[in-house]
Amino acid sequence: xxxLTENRxxxxxxxxxxxxxxxxxxxxxxxxxxxxxxxxxFFGDRMxxxxxxxxxxxxxxxxxxxxxxxxxxxxxxxxxxxxxDLVSVVHGETSTGVVQxxxxxxxxxxxxxxxLLVDTVASMGGVEFRTDEWGVxxxxxxxxxxxxxxxxxxxxxxxxxxxxxxxxxxxPPKSWYLDLMLNWKYWDDNPGYHHTGSIQTMxxxxxxxxxxxxxxxENRWARTKETAELLYQKLENLGFKMLVxxxxxxxxxxxxxxxxxxxxxxxxxxxxxxxxxxxxGGLGDLAGKAWRVGxxxxxxxxxxVHELHRVLSELLKGVTV
Amino acid sequence: xxxLTENRxxxxxxxxxxxxxxxxxxxxxxxxxxxxxxxxxFFGDRMxxxxxxxxxxxxxxxxxxxxxxxxxxxxxxxxxxxxxDLVSVVHGETSTGVVQxxxxxxxxxxxxxxxLLVDTVASMGGVEFRTDEWGVxxxxxxxxxxxxxxxxxxxxxxxxxxxxxxxxxxxPPKSWYLDLMLNWKYWDDNPGYHHTGSIQTMxxxxxxxxxxxxxxxENRWARTKETAELLYQKLENLGFKMLVxxxxxxxxxxxxxxxxxxxxxxxxxxxxxxxxxxxxGGLGDLAGKAWRVGxxxxxxxxxxVHELHRVLSELLKGVTV
Numbered sequence: 001x002x003x004l005t006e007n008r009x010x011x012x013x014x015x016x017x018x019x020x021x022x023x024x025x026x027x028x029x030x031x032x033x034x035x036x037x038x039x040x041x042f043f044g045d046r047m048x049x050x051x052x053x054x055x056x057x058x059x060x061x062x063x064x065x066x067x068x069x070x071x072x073x074x075x076x077x078x079x080x081x082x083x084x085d086l087v088s089v090v091h092g093e094t095s096t097g098v099v100q101x102x103x104x105x106x107x108x109x110x111x112x113x114x115x116l117l118v119d120t121v122a123s124m125g126g127v128e129f130r131t132d133e134w135g136v137x138x139x140x141x142x143x144x145x146x147x148x149x150x151x152x153x154x155x156x157x158x159x160x161x162x163x164x165x166x167x168x169x170x171x172p173p174k175s176w177y178l179d180l181m182l183n184w185k186y187w188d189d190n191p192g193y194h195h196t197g198s199i200q201t202m203x204x205x206x207x208x209x210x211x212x213x214x215x216x217x218e219n220r221w222a223r224t225k226e227t228a229e230l231l232y233q234k235l236e237n238l239g240f241k242m243l244v245x246x247x248x249x250x251x252x253x254x255x256x257x258x259x260x261x262x263x264x265x266x267x268x269x270x271x272x273x274x275x276x277x278x279x280x281g282g283l284g285d286l287a288g289k290a291w292r293v294g295x296x297x298x299x300x301x302x303x304x305v306h307e308l309h310r311v312l313s314e315l316l317k318g319v320t321v
Numbered sequence: 322x323x324x325l326t327e328n329r330x331x332x333x334x335x336x337x338x339x340x341x342x343x344x345x346x347x348x349x350x351x352x353x354x355x356x357x358x359x360x361x362x363f364f365g366d367r368m369x370x371x372x373x374x375x376x377x378x379x380x381x382x383x384x385x386x387x388x389x390x391x392x393x394x395x396x397x398x399x400x401x402x403x404x405x406d407l408v409s410v411v412h413g414e415t416s417t418g419v420v421q422x423x424x425x426x427x428x429x430x431x432x433x434x435x436x437l438l439v440d441t442v443a444s445m446g447g448v449e450f451r452t453d454e455w456g457v458x459x460x461x462x463x464x465x466x467x468x469x470x471x472x473x474x475x476x477x478x479x480x481x482x483x484x485x486x487x488x489x490x491x492x493p494p495k496s497w498y499l500d501l502m503l504n505w506k507y508w509d510d511n512p513g514y515h516h517t518g519s520i521q522t523m524x525x526x527x528x529x530x531x532x533x534x535x536x537x538x539e540n541r542w543a544r545t546k547e548t549a550e551l552l553y554q555k556l557e558n559l560g561f562k563m564l565v566x567x568x569x570x571x572x573x574x575x576x577x578x579x580x581x582x583x584x585x586x587x588x589x590x591x592x593x594x595x596x597x598x599x600x601x602g603g604l605g606d607l608a609g610k611a612w613r614v615g616x617x618x619x620x621x622x623x624x625x626v627h628e629l630h631r632v633l634s635e636l637l638k639g640v641t642v
Contacts, residue, residue, distance in 0.1 A: 018497070022496060039389075144517055
């Protein structure tokens with residue numbers, strides 16, 4: 001099982017990864033709960049926005065874009081609070097290319113008794129993640145990233161502790177569509193009707209998980225890491241600078257600052273239109289300065305890196321002449 | 322355009338029809354709003370449950386299963402209230418096989434100034450529905466019913482009046498994922514990122530809409546009606562009784578009470594396993610007594626009715642001997 005969990009409450013949401021994010025937050029939080037939200041990029045900030053709608057007592061632990069959350073900062077915040085119900089963090093921040101050391105954060109969270117919620121939309125199946133071993137309570141991902149299935153479905157898993165909290169809610173979750181207990185009936189051994197699942201995407205997701213199992217989860221992690229390392233080397237050869245320190249790099253998404261004098265948007269357009277290679281632009285402060293290069297699932301291949309290097313070598317020659 | 326509307330705010334939700342239902346209710350309602358919810362079956366009741374989560378001042382107008390909402394009853398309820406923000410009703414109740422006369426209800430609602438929300442999951446594309454002409458403010462449907470596209474997407478449309486109400490909200494909608502204004506940016510002429518849409522299903526939906534356009538919306542309505550009338554006649558010949566009075570029958574879903582002495586579940590199982598014909602069992606009071614026979618989109622063909630009749634004639638002969 002991709003999540004590496006024995007959790008009984010493991011199911012699939014009919015919707016994008018953001019629907020699973022909202023499912024987690026909506027089911028875990030009641031108004032007035034104390035929540036610590038770690039924000040080190042765009043998707044941590046999206047979680048913050050959802051917590052505001054959930055009317056919780058919200059505390060932020062932040063890190064600059066390009067850096068992970070410092071466990072010491074989280075510890076200080078936790079120590080300053082009487083009780084904490086929930087802590088959340090994004091494992092692979094695709095906005096910055098940073099992977100969060102969730103294992104260490106989980107150790108910091110443990111003494112507080114809080115539940116730990118982790119977003120692995122951009123990392124699950126590509127980067128080491130051990131739900132049960134690390135002690136993570138709720139984890140969700142999307143079908144279309146490292147699993148390379150079509151978008152539209154979002155697997156999510158809940159620990160017994162998380163389900164206990166949900167079963168003891170005083171108020172129902174805000175959302176009926178994303179209510180875990182109602183959704184669970186749809187996925188139970190003796191299923192009832194809740195909504196109509198996206199059945200053709202489920203078959204595709206099932207096949208994607210078969211492919212993952214055939215390759216082996218740890219082999220997939222290793223392939224992703226090796227391919228990412230080749231990418232760093234090839235991009236550095238071309239004058240790109242890596243935004244993120246080596247130990248914090250998310251292998252599934254690389255943020256690379258362009259060599260000086262290169263117009264990023266026209267170059268990206270050439271890549272796409274002439275060579276059918278799509279890379280993403282930088283977000284926030286990185287707009288116009290950095291590229292985000294994805295290496296997820298099927299497209300995470302050394303051949304792709306060599307092709308990108310070959311094409312970029314040509315294009316950059318043209319520019320700097 | 323299938324909705325027969327000029328509304329600019331017409332988009333597609335990545336999720337099941339229930340997600341569109343929640344999108345509508347979540348965006349249109351603020352706590353304390355006065356809402357009149359018409360309930361004449363399972364899906365009207367689902368809307369009621371969502372209104373409770375939205376903490377509105379809720380008033381119900383009900384009809385027994387198998388009957389539509391009586392416009393007079395709605396009028397009485399509207400007249401008894403100082404102001405009404407929203408009225409909602411299900412057009413095609415698949416739990417009972419009743420089609421609601423939305424045109425007449427809309428005339429009743431108009432003087433109150435309330436917005437009118439209509440669920441057309443089981444009817445859009447199969448039964449006459451004229452959003453603008455009838456004056457309906459918000460309408461949603463699902464991809465997998467009369468459109469015969471794969472499930473997972475839900476088209477929804479908002480009138481200018483509805484958008485005005487949403488833009489003037491004092492609180493954001495409960496849901497971030499289903500927030501109309503955030504979703505709209507994703508579908509706007511100059512799209513931004515909100516979530517990853519279920520792209521392969523969108524292509525399928527696009528093709529389904531092409532097929533609808535080729536056939537012609539009014540021709541599709543006529544085909545559905547003719548096929549349903551053949552079904553009534555064939556089932557009545559076999560001793561079935563129609564639950565719903567002729568003038569209130571939903572052509573896309575027929576509720577038929579089985580002839581006496583026929584065990585409904587085993588018969589339904591035989592149909593499915595031996596003949597690959599699926600009919601649904603009755604819900605609520607109708608469980609064990611009635612069948613629900615769908616005639617939607619592609620599968621709404623006279624050949625299917627003739628085949629069902631042929632097979633049932635044989636099976637019922639076996640039973641009554």
